[in-house]
Amino acid sequence: DGGITQSPKYLFRKEGQNVTLSCEQNLNxxxxxxxxxDPGQGLRLIYYSQIVNDFQKGxxxxxxxxxxxxxxxFPLTVTSAQKNPTAFYLCASSLDQSYNEQFFGPGxxxxxx
Amino acid sequence: xxxxxxxxxxxxxxxxxNCTLQCNYTVSPFSNLRWYKQxxxxxxxxxxxxxxxxxxxxxxxxTATLDADTKQSSLHITASQLSDSASYICVVSDNSGGGADGxxxxxxxxxxxxx
Numbered sequence: 641d642g643g644i645t646q647s648p649k650y651l652f653r654k655e656g657q658n659v660t661l662s663c664e665q666n667l668n669x670x671x672x673x674x675x676x677x678d679p680g681q682g683l684r685l686i687y688y689s690q691i692v693n694d695f696q697k698g699x700x701x702x703x704x705x706x707x708x709x710x711x712x713x714f715p716l717t718v719t720s721a722q723k724n725p726t727a728f729y730l731c732a733s734s735l736d737q738s739y740n741e742q743f744f745g746p747g748x749x750x751x752x753x
Numbered sequence: 754x755x756x757x758x759x760x761x762x763x764x765x766x767x768x769x770x771n772c773t774l775q776c777n778y779t780v781s782p783f784s785n786l787r788w789y790k791q792x793x794x795x796x797x798x799x800x801x802x803x804x805x806x807x808x809x810x811x812x813x814x815x816t817a818t819l820d821a822d823t824k825q826s827s828l829h830i831t832a833s834q835l836s837d838s839a840s841y842i843c844v845v846s847d848n849s850g851g852g853a854d855g856x857x858x859x860x861x862x863x864x865x866x867x868x
Contacts, residue, residue: 745798
């Protein structure tokens, strides 16, 4: 998992609640990404950030929000507007946006009760 | 639309045997192709990366091949070990100039090694 951490590993949420997933990296990478992984599906991009204070929507951004106030941190908030939030969430980082190798965190499994 | 198709969806082999996983893609223009290994409940870890000019690359018991003409890649695992049990994900990048939306992920092959 080399230098990128996610917390918590498991998270339970009641319907209607917002929840924030943490992602931190000490690799001095400019670019950071959030993906969602569901059984039998490929990783789907939620949001990505190429530099501090800038981020772009991915393919499935609805119901999610992010911030990038520090280079090391890229938290993801799952809002109550996300209709099916139960999934495995992966954070990744890369040196820059030009498809250098992505390093993934260990993931957070979110379950909505 | 760019697509990456992996086969088989799942595979069970005995420990010590070899196996080959397939990845076919329609991504264009092509930049590079990566194979990742993902243990259950963990994040993916890069195994190999191949660019247009490379047709074979090895990482220990893992050997990836690339045929850019037919847009096919394979990952061959030699003398499988129990620790090889994982999902293997093929990821193809286009050279559209940047941005994470240039990456196309396959759904993965779930490999189980039985003792």
